[in-house]
Amino acid sequence: MELKKIQEYVQKNSINPSECLYHTQRSIKNKKGEVAGKLRVLVPKTDGKARVEYICPECGAYGYQEAEWKRPFYVKCEKCHVKIGVPKMKAEAKRDLKRND
Numbered sequence: 019m020e021l022k023k024i025q026e027y028v029q030k031n032s033i034n035p036s037e038c039l040y041h042t043q044r045s046i047k048n049k050k051g052e053v054a055g056k057l058r059v060l061v062p063k064t065d066g067k068a069r070v071e072y073i074c075p076e077c078g079a080y081g082y083q084e085a086e087w088k089r090p091f092y093v094k095c096e097k098c099h100v101k102i103g104v105p106k107m108k109a110e111a112k113r114d115l116k117r118n119d
Contacts, residue, residue, distance in 0.1 A: 021043070021056055021058045021071045021072075021073070023071050023082050024069055024071045027060070028060065031062075033060075033062055037062060037063055037064070038060060038061060038062055038063065039061040039062070039066060039087065040059060040060075040061040040068070040087065041061070042058070042059050042104065043056075043058040043059075044056070044057050046072075046075045046102060047075060048075035048076050049076065052075075053075075054075040054078070055072060055073045055074055055075030055078070055102075056072065056073045057071075057072045057104065058070070058071045058072070059091070059104055061087045066086075066087050067085070067086065067087065068091065069082075069083075069084050070083045072093065072095075072102055074095040074097065074098060074100060075100075075102070076095065076098055077095060077098040077100070079095060079096065079097035081093075081096045083096070089106075090103065090104075092104060
């Protein structure tokens with residue numbers, strides 16, 4: 019399953035990277051540490067609302083949500099209610115380094 023809803027929104031509204039407060043597309047790990055899901059977040063400057071599209075790493079369900087953008091940011095899977103966080107990439111890299119040491 020692919021994440022298409024945000025891509026359609028970007029094309030429909032002709033959004034450029036400079037018009038975004040935040041934009042990321044990542045693979046996400048489940049509780050076992052295996053890459054099992056995907057996440058895409060888009061926050062246009064026009065309304066500051068986060069549009070989140072994901073495939074849950076725990077249950078594999080597809081979901082789309084709109085929420086207020088603030089840090090730390092997370093959404094809950096609509097099916098299994100697991101918390102899907104969007105950590106800062108620098109903090110996530112440090113955490114991974116500590117685990118591997």
